[in-house]
Each structure stands twice: as structure tokens, then as C-alpha cells.
Amino acid sequence: MTTVKAYPLQFKAEMKERIWGGRALEQYGLELPEGAIGEGWMIGDHPNGITKVINGELAGQGLDQIREQFGREWFGSRGFSEKNGRFPLLIKLLDCNDDLSVQVHPTDSYEGLPAGELGKTEMWYILDAKPGAKIIYGLKEGVDRASMEAAIAEGRITDTLQEITVQAGEAFYIPAGTVHALCSGVLVAEIQQNSDTTYRLYDYDRPGLDGKLRELHIEDSLNVIAYEGAGAQRMKTDGVKHGEWLTIASSPYFLVEKGVVAGTVALSTSPESFVILVIADGNGSLKWDGGEQAVKAGECFLLPATLGAYELSGNLTVLRSIVPE
Structure with missing residues (x-):
């Protein structure tokens, strides 16, 4: 394979x-x-x-x-x-x-x-x-x-x-x-x-x-x-500032956070869970080791757990979800 x-x-x-x-x-x-x-x-x-x-x-x-x-x-x-x-x-x-x-x-x-x-x-x-x-x-x-x-x-x-x-x-x-x-x-x-x-x-x-x-x-x-x-x-969930992540739902099945990007935010996946990004508003880009992709409101991305470091930039409101412990 x-x-x-x-x-x-x-x-x-x-x-x-x-x-x-x-x-x-x-x-x-x-x-x-x-x-x-x-x-x-x-x-x-x-x-x-x-x-x-x-x-x-x-x-x-x-x-x-x-x-x-x-x-x-x-x-x-x-x-x-x-x-x-x-x-x-x-x-x-x-x-x-x-x-x-x-x-x-x-x-x-x-x-x-x-x-x-x-x-x-x-x-x-x-x-x-x-x-x-x-x-x-x-x-x-x-x-x-x-x-x-x-x-x-x-x-x-x-x-x-x-x-x-x-x-x-x-x-x-x-x-x-x-x-x-x-x-x-x-x-x-x-x-x-x-x-x-x-x-x-x-x-x-x-x-x-x-x-x-x-x-x-x-x-x-x-x-x-x-x-x-x-x-x-x-x-x-109004009060979120650039680079902050506010937990907006926590359950045994998913943990959902809301983040606001106004510039660039550096993030990373962990081996325990994939990450789902839902772009709720705005537009910008998603960058990782080996690539970059334009992102805009209404788009959703599945980031493999092995992706590692990634960056979000632009003016974005993002929902980030993982499977919790």
C-alpha cells in the first residue's frame, strides 16, 4: 500500500x-x-x-x-x-x-x-x-x-x-x-x-x-x-478574542470549541483524535507541513490525528471539534 x-x-x-x-x-x-x-x-x-x-x-x-x-x-x-x-x-x-x-x-x-x-x-x-x-x-x-x-x-x-x-x-x-x-x-x-x-x-x-x-x-x-x-x-459565545478557544459543548462524544482568527494562529493535532474544523464565518487559509488551502465560511475539514502542526490565518470564526478522553 x-x-x-x-x-x-x-x-x-x-x-x-x-x-x-x-x-x-x-x-x-x-x-x-x-x-x-x-x-x-x-x-x-x-x-x-x-x-x-x-x-x-x-x-x-x-x-x-x-x-x-x-x-x-x-x-x-x-x-x-x-x-x-x-x-x-x-x-x-x-x-x-x-x-x-x-x-x-x-x-x-x-x-x-x-x-x-x-x-x-x-x-x-x-x-x-x-x-x-x-x-x-x-x-x-x-x-x-x-x-x-x-x-x-x-x-x-x-x-x-x-x-x-x-x-x-x-x-x-x-x-x-x-x-x-x-x-x-x-x-x-x-x-x-x-x-x-x-x-x-x-x-x-x-x-x-x-x-x-x-x-x-x-x-x-x-x-x-x-x-x-x-x-x-x-x-x-460573543466574547471570544483572537487566538482564544472557548469550549461551547462538552460531552463524552465530542468537545467543541469556538475560536476567532484575526491574523494567524498556530495549532496542532494530537495522536488521540482527529480534529474537525467548521468555518462558521469569514475566509482565510489553512496551512500544514506540505500544503496550504484557502478556506471560507460553510467549509468543513477533517484533520487526521497524524497531521501535527497547522496554521489558520485570515479573518475567521472557527468551530474546532475533537473526541475527548
């Missing part, structure tokens, strides 16, 4: 049509197929979407092929799901042109999970929000399984939900078990466990893309909701 020197990997996004999607991802220069595009899977190694490399020596190869060839060396000693051997994270950009269903995700240990599927703890960073844009974020105080079941039966589930107004630059940590929904008018970067399991509690009685009502998963939802709360957190 020829040796490939580690370099930052960029992938062609896998676009997903969604009833709630729109065309806003075009502003990042991404190629959108026809229709209402709700999700761009930017870095994915899941049966429902495997992204392919578009730069450098490995162009054309899927993330699954790279995992098979370079394994722990490139992804790091922590860079695998112990449960299914796949890449542990899924990175998305979401265009919420309409409200998403009210939903909840299971933990890894939920018995109802499909074989090989992980639970889904996630975090959101709000890239853009129209004035007054809202999200549903958790349950109102005192809602338990019995009162939730009663509210569903009586068609008043919205009475149980906590709704909040959001602004660009806010970060939300959403552990599995947290009831949530993005609503219309937000553009979001999502870093999550590599999972595509969503249980829908409520979908506004609207038809799906095929004209039929979308399936609800009431029993699974009631089973996996963390009624006492799962540790969800909300954070304003």
Missing part, C-alpha cells in the same frame, strides 16, 4: 431534501440539487450518507474507505465508535426554512435502536437567525411521562414545550433524551454522534414530501425522554 501523507480532507456534501428545507445553503457556494434542501451532510460515514473527498491525493474516496485504509492512525486512538467501528461523528449544516418536527433522540443503550446504530447526542451553533426566530428546547418545569402522554392524547403537546428565541452566535448542547426542534428562520452547524435515529413526537399535522403524514414515534419518544433533564446547555 502506498503511503499517503496526512493532509486536511474536504468532502463533497451529501444534500438531503427535507419538508422543512430551503435554498439557504447556496450562500456558502454549495451545490444544491432541486428541491427543499434541509441538510448538508458535510462529513459523514453513515449508511444513509457517506461523504467523498474532493481534495488532494485521496479525492474520490469515501470516508468509509479512508477509515478502512488509515484507521486508528489517522482518526486517533479515540477516533472510532466502539459500538460499530465507524467514524464517530456526523457534521451537518441545516437550513430551517420551516419548523422541524418536535423530536427526541435515544442514548447508545436504548434497546429500540436499530442494529449498529448509535444514540444521538448533538450540539448546534446558530450561524444565522432571522429576527424573532425560535427553537423548542426542552420541556416546561414539572412535565413527566404521565402529563406528556395526557397532553399528546388531548392534542395539546405544545403546552408542554419550552420555546426560546435565538440569535446568531449562540451554542446549544442537546444530550440524548432532550426534546427539541429547530424552527423556521435559522441556519445551523450541527456536530453530533454518527446517528440518523430520530423519534418524532409531533409534526404539526403536515404532509411530508410524499403528501402523506410523516410517521410519529410516540412510544419510543416517551421511553427515551429525560424528564428530569439530561444536562442541556445554552451559551452565548
Whole structure:
């Protein structure tokens, strides 16, 4: 096997049509197929979407092929799901042109999970929000399984939900078990466990893309909701200065930091984990031993654990994610 020197990997996004999607991802220069595009899977190694490399020596190869060839060396000693051997994270950009269903995700240990599927703890960073844009974020105080079941039966589930107004630059940590929904008018970067399991509690009685009502998963939802709360957190992230890194989400599956570059910042990978960079705003360049690449808002890069030293320069807002200890 020829040796490939580690370099930052960029992938062609896998676009997903969604009833709630729109065309806003075009502003990042991404190629959108026809229709209402709700999700761009930017870095994915899941049966429902495997992204392919578009730069450098490995162009054309899927993330699954790279995992098979370079394994722990490139992804790091922590860079695998112990449960299914796949890449542990899924990175998305979401265009919420309409409200998403009210939903909840299971933990890894939920018995109802499909074989090989992980639970889904996630975090959101709000890239853009129209004035007054809202999200549903958790349950109102005192809602338990019995009162939730009663509210569903009586068609008043919205009475149980906590709704909040959001602004660009806010970060939300959403552990599995947290009831949530993005609503219309937000553009979001999502870093999550590599999972595509969503249980829908409520979908506004609207038809799906095929004209039929979308399936609800009431029993699974009631089973996996963390009624006492799962540790969800909300954070304003405005105060970050050049060269600083602010932790905006910390979980067993990912550690996400926000950094601002105004000039040049020297960084390095470590052998334990790959690094994912999501360029949230601005433009500049990414330099490493053996190469340089222009970067701009909306682009995502997977830096192998063996890359070592790298530099970011320009005027950039960056989300940096690793798999923690």
C-alpha cells in the first residue's frame, strides 16, 4: 500500500431534501440539487450518507474507505465508535426554512435502536437567525411521562414545550433524551454522534414530501425522554478574542470549541483524535507541513490525528471539534 501523507480532507456534501428545507445553503457556494434542501451532510460515514473527498491525493474516496485504509492512525486512538467501528461523528449544516418536527433522540443503550446504530447526542451553533426566530428546547418545569402522554392524547403537546428565541452566535448542547426542534428562520452547524435515529413526537399535522403524514414515534419518544433533564446547555459565545478557544459543548462524544482568527494562529493535532474544523464565518487559509488551502465560511475539514502542526490565518470564526478522553 502506498503511503499517503496526512493532509486536511474536504468532502463533497451529501444534500438531503427535507419538508422543512430551503435554498439557504447556496450562500456558502454549495451545490444544491432541486428541491427543499434541509441538510448538508458535510462529513459523514453513515449508511444513509457517506461523504467523498474532493481534495488532494485521496479525492474520490469515501470516508468509509479512508477509515478502512488509515484507521486508528489517522482518526486517533479515540477516533472510532466502539459500538460499530465507524467514524464517530456526523457534521451537518441545516437550513430551517420551516419548523422541524418536535423530536427526541435515544442514548447508545436504548434497546429500540436499530442494529449498529448509535444514540444521538448533538450540539448546534446558530450561524444565522432571522429576527424573532425560535427553537423548542426542552420541556416546561414539572412535565413527566404521565402529563406528556395526557397532553399528546388531548392534542395539546405544545403546552408542554419550552420555546426560546435565538440569535446568531449562540451554542446549544442537546444530550440524548432532550426534546427539541429547530424552527423556521435559522441556519445551523450541527456536530453530533454518527446517528440518523430520530423519534418524532409531533409534526404539526403536515404532509411530508410524499403528501402523506410523516410517521410519529410516540412510544419510543416517551421511553427515551429525560424528564428530569439530561444536562442541556445554552451559551452565548460573543466574547471570544483572537487566538482564544472557548469550549461551547462538552460531552463524552465530542468537545467543541469556538475560536476567532484575526491574523494567524498556530495549532496542532494530537495522536488521540482527529480534529474537525467548521468555518462558521469569514475566509482565510489553512496551512500544514506540505500544503496550504484557502478556506471560507460553510467549509468543513477533517484533520487526521497524524497531521501535527497547522496554521489558520485570515479573518475567521472557527468551530474546532475533537473526541475527548
